[in-house]
Amino acid sequence: MKRLTQYAQGGGCACKIPAADLESLLGNARMPFPRDPEAELVVGLESGDDAAVVRTQDGSVLISTADFFTPVVDDPYDWGRIAAANALSDVYAMGGRPMVALNLLCWPPDLLPYDLAAEVLRGGAEVAAQAGCHLAGGHSVVDAEPKYGLAVTGVADPGRLLRNDAGRPGLPLSLTKPLGLGVLNNRHKNTGEVFPHAVETMTRLNADASRQAVAAGIRCATDVTGFGLLGHLHKLARASGVTAVLHASAVPLLEGAAQAVKEGFVPGGSRRNLDWVAPHLDPGDVPEETLLLLADAQTSGGLLVAGEIPGAPVVGELVEHIGHTVVIRP
Known part of the structure; x- marks a missing residue:
């Protein structure tokens, strides 16, 4: 084959x-x-x-x-x-x-x-x-x-667009798909191992999440793809003139993703994402392996929504700009 x-x-x-x-x-x-x-x-x-x-x-x-x-x-x-x-x-x-x-x-x-x-x-x-x-x-x-x-x-609907520049202080941040697609896909490329749960995640449409966000009156969102969660969150916060506080322990991960990082299956794109965001990032005491997952280059990832929708974990919040676009907490 x-x-x-x-x-x-x-x-x-x-x-x-x-x-x-x-x-x-x-x-x-x-x-x-x-x-x-x-x-x-x-x-x-x-x-x-x-x-x-x-x-x-x-x-x-x-x-x-x-x-x-x-x-x-x-x-x-x-x-x-x-x-x-x-x-x-x-x-x-x-x-x-x-x-x-x-x-x-x-x-x-x-x-x-x-x-x-x-x-x-x-x-x-x-x-x-x-x-x-x-x-x-x-x-x-x-x-x-x-x-x-x-x-x-x-x-x-022109009055109900989701935009990445419409974030406001006080809004929670929700994520509709787990991270780790980049490292699992890289492991697949290098070993031939197949990860059906990753394929299911990538083929799942963001249609329901989008409809729920619009119905809830949410106006700020973006999808998480090649620039990773940190990259897209940085772009959202920069465009909105706010700081995003991200709680690393609240971010969902695909099964096997953390192990793939430990074993070195990190795509070059994920490392470049972290390097790009680093000047705008306060990483706190979060270890590099976690930062790489947060910067992991996703393919067909979920929506990052400034608001709450059913079934999506809240992973952080937007606050007044405090010097960095993204601040990470454990």
Whole structure:
């Protein structure tokens, strides 16, 4: 059997351009604004939110995002499901509902047969169908490395958007999925061990959590993916002008994740995440192994919500800015 993870340098969201490099790249790009736009840009690059949001001339609000990555698991069907769930998550993280998606596929036909690519597409289509989202075509190219994901368009109530810049002091922080996906996926890539509970977590849609947050009147959220909990929490706190206090012992972990860190299965992306956040972080007395899990690069992780929703543990709270964007307590 072809092991898909052996055909990629990185895996899943851990293959992202490092956060510090990406912010520098975008800062230097000097992208122009349209002179006569057809729609009003409500959420753009300013706060590094999960998706772009525009309001059209008739008042409708559209959410647009794209996400694709290299294989995170060896099973092509599961990879397709995970990649689709991850791409759809950006819409849910904005409080929206996905309407239509397009496949994004890069494939090395000289290395991997097209029947494996068909399984990837089948997995993506099944998750899109589960989400009630049309999957209507897309784009494919021959590439030296396999990659798959979706470009997704969704809709939202303009007065009930979830944004990463809407955090306020006094709000609790809730997390809807456990951490540890990066280290378990890295262990899978290096050993071939399969972790069904990690696959189940990555393929689970954030639809219910998003609906619950919107129904509860919550206005601040983001999803936890390639920059890890610490990275996305830093971005949320920075955009909102507050400090996030995170209680490390309250953060849920996947079974086997702590052991994987102890045995050295830490992706390079997770270490880069910690290095990026470190200047803005008060780690207290929390050990490095715990910090690495908190910075672990997640693929199709949960929502981080400034508020409380059913079934999601409270892992911290937002307070007035006190010098760091993130403060960790045991």
